[in-house]
Amino acid sequence: xxxxxxxxxxxxxxxxxxxxERARLNDLVVQINELQRRGGVDxxxxxxxIIENGVASVPGARHAGVTLIDKHAVVTxxxxxxxxxxxxxxxxxxxxxxxxxxxxxxxxxxxVDDLAAEQRWPLYCRAAVERTPVRSVxxxxxxxxxxxxxxxxxxxxxxEVFDDDSVELALIFAAHTAAALTLTQREDQFxxxxxxxxxxxxxxxxxxxxxxxxxxxxxxxxxxxxxxxxVKLVDIAENLVAAxxxxx
Numbered sequence: 001x002x003x004x005x006x007x008x009x010x011x012x013x014x015x016x017x018x019x020x021e022r023a024r025l026n027d028l029v030v031q032i033n034e035l036q037r038r039g040g041v042d043x044x045x046x047x048x049x050i051i052e053n054g055v056a057s058v059p060g061a062r063h064a065g066v067t068l069i070d071k072h073a074v075v076t077x078x079x080x081x082x083x084x085x086x087x088x089x090x091x092x093x094x095x096x097x098x099x100x101x102x103x104x105x106x107x108x109x110x111x112v113d114d115l116a117a118e119q120r121w122p123l124y125c126r127a128a129v130e131r132t133p134v135r136s137v138x139x140x141x142x143x144x145x146x147x148x149x150x151x152x153x154x155x156x157x158x159x160e161v162f163d164d165d166s167v168e169l170a171l172i173f174a175a176h177t178a179a180a181l182t183l184t185q186r187e188d189q190f191x192x193x194x195x196x197x198x199x200x201x202x203x204x205x206x207x208x209x210x211x212x213x214x215x216x217x218x219x220x221x222x223x224x225x226x227x228x229x230x231v232k233l234v235d236i237a238e239n240l241v242a243a244x245x246x247x248x
Contacts, residue, residue, distance in 0.1 A: 060161030140174035203237035
């Protein structure tokens, strides 16, 4: 196909990544590999680095953030490059509507050309326009598990700035963001498990001292109370430790 054969308005040749974009993407791959190989890099810092690189590379982007929606529709900002991002997530939570809470996804993407003219989420859009300068939104879904969802969203202060090139590069950064987010969540689960083990150990020690029993018997006592009350064992342990601290 010659240039003359192309549809009116089409670019004369396909867009190619710049050397700078390639270098940034290569840095991201190295960073993710580093995270997977050892735990010396903080996953949350890496997540922020990735979305900051995304802002620098995605055409039109000014800000970016990673938004999490849990099974109870609670909105959490996992990472953000600007205060506007956190505010927009709070607005979604307050309005109970917005891009990340929407069912209006086109496969893995959702694009808003102008929040001032958008009709799908009137409460969210009105508050977003009144409280921030943001007008354009480009969201890439990272995962969707029933009611739970994670999205990487890019924002711009001007209307209609995100084009097909923006979507193409945003999808690449979303893949790396999803990998870093998975590692962050694993790290959080590991920390939570360590904290649970510590509090259970404290509760066992209290029971051993009070009733003159060994560690196995103390754990079995906690487990039995957990089953009888239908309460998680770690919650029973936390309550016991808290009550002991109050009594002290």
